[in-house]
Amino acid sequence: MLSFLCFHSLLLPANLxxxxxxxxxxxxxxxxTLLLVLGDHGMTKTGDHGGDSPEEVGAALFAYSPSQLWHKEEIHTQNTVSQIDLVPTVAxxxxxxxxxxxxxxxIPDFFAFPSQELRSISRVPLEVKPLFNxxxxxxxxVRQVKTYIETYHSQTGAFSTSxxxxxxxxYQEALTMLSRITQILESQVKITAEDINNLKKDLNETEKLFSSYLILVSNMCHEIWAQYDDFSIEIGFGIFSGMLFVSMLVLFGVPVRMPYLVLLQTLEGVCLWSSLPLFLLVLTLLIPASFILLKVSKMLQRLDPLPGRYQCIETDVLAVVLCCMHAVSLTSNSFVMSESxxxxxFANSIMTFVFLWKVLKKKRSEPMLRRDRFRKNLKEWILFLLFLIxxxxxxxxxxxxxEQPWCDVSPFLKPLSSLRLSKSQFLNIRYLLSGACVFLPVIGLNRWFRKLGNHGVFFIRHFSLTYGLPLTAVCLWMNWALQAVPSSILDKLPAWQQTFLPRIAYLMIFGSLMSVLIDPVCARLLTEEEGRQIKEAVHVEPKTKAKDKLPSRKKRTTNSKYHKSEEGAQTDKSSAGSINARVPVVCGLGTVYSSNLLQVFISVFLLIALLLGDGLAPSLILMMVQMFTAVELKSLTDREENQKVPVVPVWLVALWSMMSMQYFFTTGHQATIPSIRFETAFIGYHGNYPSYLYWIPAVLIILNTFAAQVMFAVAVPFMFLWTLTRRNLEEGSMTDVPKGEMELQLDSDLFKKGLSHLVLxxxxxQALQLCGTMLSAALHRRHLMAWGIFAPRFIFEGVSFLVTLTALSLSCGFxxxxxxxxxxxxxxxxxxPV
Structure with a gap:
């Protein structure tokens, strides 16, 4: 080590x-005493380690002892040993x-001298003693291995009988020879040179039989334990990556034709040339698979809401490149361990680049004074900084x-009961903060419905908003206070007292979701008298006075001239300010979609907060802040570009996907099996579940583990709706109220195409990230950390993809x-008729 260091090197004192x-x-x-110095793996010249190359699987083994380790007459000349050989040797x-x-x-070199049990045979010649020992x-x-194999086979029947x-x-042949050698050594008084030579031959033969037995057993186990179905791996990855590639081509407006698909599958077949059956299968399925992909691509192309080819935008290209870089980084174990x-x-990089690009683009297109430009961009700067914070x-x-010994457990992840003595002040702050985090969204939801007039007319909807969700927040806060009680006292309470509050919360959340399904149109048709008062106020009074005459809880109105009965409101085009007295007036019609989705989102938020616990409630609020800042920046861009039809940019969808992965980690999870919080299964339930209810703990654990994916999937339609919702929230004249989300009713086909495009x-x-984990698990299936890092990451990403698809289907279906x-x-x- 010192030979590589100069005497003036700063590393010299530490190495000395x-x-x-x-x-x-x-x-x-x-x-x-025996000193063993060894490495768990080797390293290549480039620093790679943990793989299956000769440089990576080889490591040095140094053994030292003050006493003599082996006999002068060597037993064997063995240069390499397996790591598993250290276990029986050291034992x-x-x-x-x-x-x-x-x-x-x-390892033969460590057993040249006899143990205490073997010293009873004192007539062993010195020439054969090391080998005999x-x-x-x-x-x-061998006897231990044989016992294990027989026990394993009796329970599983995995090995071949032959x-x-x-x-x-x-084994029997070797045991017979060893018994004969022992009898010869015990019976003969004088051993000649010829006998010694015969003993050497017999001992060598016995050692070969024992060694061949261990090799045969090891090969038997490798056949059933360490084999991978490479054929299925390559088929699955090829199909998945091919469909992802075709989908991306369609989304970016690239025409997909038969020659392109044939070329794509031919390249896949050439890449899989090492597997002859797989190559033949690809060639056999080439033409029919191309027809299928072509049909799928044509179906996908119908979803494109924009005519013509895709226009390449720098922000979208960078977002796609960063997502691809993240997917490729999953092939590195160091990146996976630091993925949080x-x-x-990556999420901050996408937002920073998009923001700076928009600012610079605006600076070039709108030359103005620096002070005026700063004032105009002040809101964008605030949103950008809020996102980063x-x-x-x-x-x-x-x-x-x-694998992170330097990492300290966050105090927000510790149970409240563990903070009572050590950090009582932090406990109070954390408890109050968690309460504020569950009450603020509920209060904001009620204010949203009161301001926009979306309470509807059904009692069950009004009850859920006014009483149900606030009661849920109260139950959550009181349940967290109960969790702060020491477990020794909490266990003494009756079971119903421990589960009463969570069950009430479950019931209220379920009632809120059902009320949205029962009354999906959260708008109110005003009576003729109420409508007449508003029309008179609009016609003769200023805007502020007209708003004061709106009925309670209904501050915004949208009259029917924006719907299919336009002719009733435009019978006299010469008087644009006059409103037909018989035209109905509706409150909250411009925000029906977003209001319904917002109630579902807040209900899911309360459910997730209950499952995650009080410590992670602030993390959910930060998640909502990042969601809001992202869609608000996008809506400001749409307003500046005068886009009448909402078009979701690629960078926003990429950012949304990246944030869903970001908050998987910032909600207290890691892609490891020990990090799964199995105690979530018993929130609201005490004791063991009956067999017919086993699905309940599974659902609760999945919702806890993939809380971020569920939240972001539910909120995906907001990326499409927020631009229209934002227009409806802007102040305007009472005679020209923005149509808001009613634009979607005017062009139903465009709405469905745009939503399908966004979902795709x-x-x-999400599939791109899953493809990255598939690639990493396939490439590193022989890696040292395959089962500790790459396999769990692939499993978590696969389940996350399925959970995302389920939540996204339910959200968009709603x-x-x-x-x-x-x-x-x-x-x-x-x-x-009017």
């Missing part, structure tokens, strides 16, 4: 101290039983991996359900 420390350890070793050297499931073989120790090793018979024959920080970095603050809720974009970005119900409501109430 390390070498002197090792020297002091060696000098203090006693005669019966026998320590005098402890060999672990039951061991499959390793003893090793064979006796190896017999113990191979088991063959291995047993080898990397996803936040929320993203940075969310890292307070990260959990630690086992979001699913494609929006389409609202669209259909609103159309029927308009036909029933507004398209009547």
């Amino acid at each position: 101290i390390s070498i002197l420390a090792l020297k002091s350890v060696v000098n203090k070793l006693e005669e019966d 026998l050297l320590l005098g402890t039983p060999i672990p039951f499931s061991n499959l390793g073989k003893l 090793y064979v006796c120790a190896l017999h113990r090793n 191979l088991l018979t063959k291995s047993n024959m080898k 920080y990397i996803t936040s970095y 929320a993203s940075k603050s969310s890292q307070l809720f990260l959990s630690c991996r086992e 974009y979001f699913v494609s970005f 929006v389409l359900f609202t669209h259909r119900a609103l159309g029927k409501w308009i036909d029933r109430h507004l398209n009547r």
Whole structure:
């Protein structure tokens, strides 16, 4: 080590101290002590480690002892040993039983001298003593392996009967020879040189039989334990990546034709040339698969809401590149272990680039004074900084991996009961903060409905908004206070007292979701008297006075001239300010879609907050802040570009997908099995579940683990709706109220195409990350950390993809359900003769 360092190097003192420390350890070793220095893996010249190359699987093994380790006459010349061979070797050297499931073989050089049990045979010649000692120790090793294999086969029946018979024959033959050698050594008084030569031959033959037995058993186990179905892996990855590629081509407006698909599949077949059956299968399915992909691509092209080809935008290109970089980074174990920080970095990078690009673009197109430009961009700057602050603050809720010893557990992830004595002041602050985090969204939802007039007319909808959801927030807060009680006291309470509050919360959340399905049109048709008062106020009074005459809880109005009965409001075009007295007036019709979706979102938010606990409630608020800032910046861009039809840019969908992965980690989770919070299954339930209710704990654990994916999937339609909702919220004259979300009813086909386009974009970005985990798990299936890092990451991403698809289908299905119900409501109430 020192030979690579100059005497003026800053590393020289530290390395000298390390070498002197090792020297002091060696000098203090006693005669019966063995020092083993080894590495768990090797490294290539480029620094790669953990793979299956010869440089990575090889490592040095250094053994030292003050006493003699091996006999002058060497047993074997063995340059390499397996890591599993250390287990039986160290166990026998320590005098402890060999672990039951061991499959390793003893290292011969450490057994040249007899153990206490073998010293009873005192007539062993010096020439064969090292070999005899090793064979006796190896017999113990083989006997342990044989016991394990027989037990494993009796329980699973996994091994071939012929191979088991063959291995047993080898064992019996070796055991017979060892018994004969022992009898010869005990019976003969004088051993001649010829006898010594015969003993050497017999001992070598016995050692070969024992070694061949261990090799045969090891191969048997490798056939059933360490084999991968490469054919299925390549088929699955090829199909998934091919469909993802075709979907991205269609989304970006690239025409998909038959020659392109044939070329794509031919390239896949060439890449899989190493697997001849797979190559033949690809060639066989080439033409029919191309027809299928072509048909799918044509169906997808019908979803494009914009005519013509896709226009390449720099922000969209960068967002796609960053998402691809994140997917490729999943092939590195270091990146996977630090993914909780990397996803936040990628999300911030997308937002920063998009914001700066918009500012610079505006600066070039609108030359003005610096002061005026700053005032005009002040709102954008505030939203941008708010996004970055929320993203940075969310890292307070990260959990630690086992591979991160430097990481400290966040105090927000500790139970409240554990903070009573050590951090009582922080406990009070955290409890009050969690209460504010669950009450603020509920209060904001009620204010939204009161301001926009979306309470509807049905009692169940009004009850859920006014009493149900606030009661849910109260139950959550009181339940968290109950969790702060020490477990010794809490366990003494009756079971119903421990589960009463969560069950009430479950009931209220379920009632809120059902009320939206029962009354999906949260708008109110005013009576003729109320409508006449508003029309008179609009016609003769200023805007502020007209608003004061609106009925309570209904501050915004939309009259029927924006719907299918336009002719009733425009009978006299010469007087544009006059309003037909018989035209109905409706409150809240411009925000029906967003109001319904917002109530569903807040209901899901309360459910997720209940499952995550009080410590992670602020993280959910930060999630909502980042969602709002992203869609608000997008809506400001749409307003400046005068887009009448909402078009969701690619960068926003990519950012949405990246934030869903970011908040998977900032809600206290990691892609490891030990990080799963199984205690969530018992929130609201005490004791064991009956067999017919096993699905309930599974659903609760999945909702807890993939809370971020569920929240972002439910909120996906907001990316499409917020621009229209934002227009409806802007102040305007009472005679020209913005149509808002009623634009969607005017062009139903365009709405469905745009929503389908958005869903396909979001699913494609999620599939891109899944494709990255599939690639990493396939490439590193022989990696040292395959089962600790890559396999769990692939499993979590696969389940996350399925959860996202489910939540996204329900969310978009609900929006389409609202669209259909609103159309029927308009036909029933507004398209009547006037």
